[in-house]
Amino acid sequence: MSTIPESQQALELEIAKLEQDLASLKRRRNALSAISQLPTELMHRIFHLSIRYPDEARGRDWTPLLNLEYTRRSVSHVSHNWRTIALEWPTLWSEIHIRNTPKVAYLDLVRERARGIPLSLMTHWIANSAVPAVRHILQSERARLKSVTLHEPVSVLRDLLPELKACCNTIEFLDLDDPSRHALGPPDLTETDALCNFPKLRHLRISAWETLVIPPLSFNPTSLIRSQA
Secondary structure, three states, X not given: OOHHHXXXXXXXXXXXXXXXXXXXXXXXXXXXXXXXXXXXXXXXXXXXXXXXXXXXXXXXXXOOHHHHHHHHHHHOOOOHHHHHHHHOOHHHHOEEEEOOOOOHHHXXXXXXXXXXXXXXXXXXXXXXHHHHHHHHHHHHOOOOEEEEEEEOOHHXXXXXXXXXXXXXXXXXXXXXXXXXXXXXXXXXXXXXXXXXXXXXXXXXXXXXXXOEEOOOOOOOOOEEEEEOO
16 A cells, blocks of 8 residues: 555656656747747837737827736747747836736836836826835836826825925926816815926926926926816
8 A cells, every 4th residue: 555655656756747848849849830930029029019009009109007917918928939038028018007906026026027228107097005006116216217107186196296206317208197187177276286307307298287386497398298187
């Protein structure tokens, strides 16, 4: 009877080895396909179009939150080759889109995969529980954030304003919008907020945040937009 467990263990080890051999054979087979032999630079272009096409088709210049995360996950699970290319291409991970309540560990993984290139941050109607995640990115990437788009209620924007100001020396694109206020009446102007100077800013859009005061500009953005509705 004592030999039965030993025989089972030996079989398990043999099965594990065969599974590894099978996985290796599948990778070799997939490597022979035409798409696996495309140049890495062309694969990068394909990945880029996969996350941009839906928006370009609609005449928009940013990627919906769900589409980006879904696409990154999809292209990195097609094959071993695609996964390697996706994980080793920093540009694919340079946009941080926060929705729901992402784990800080995942955000740090995205930051790590982006390596040293500039980052973009975008949020749209996040839950209050996700605000710490946004704050974590603003605090951790003050030297790399080049673009920030926050489409949140004024209460959330006001809460994040100190961290946003701390990134003022690197941000070149800034879009702040309260979607909830577009259909509402006149705002309460009893409480005001002030935006600091962003010396490298090239594009500024403020929408539906009437209580935000923009000081005399020491920067000269190429596109300055302030929309109230």
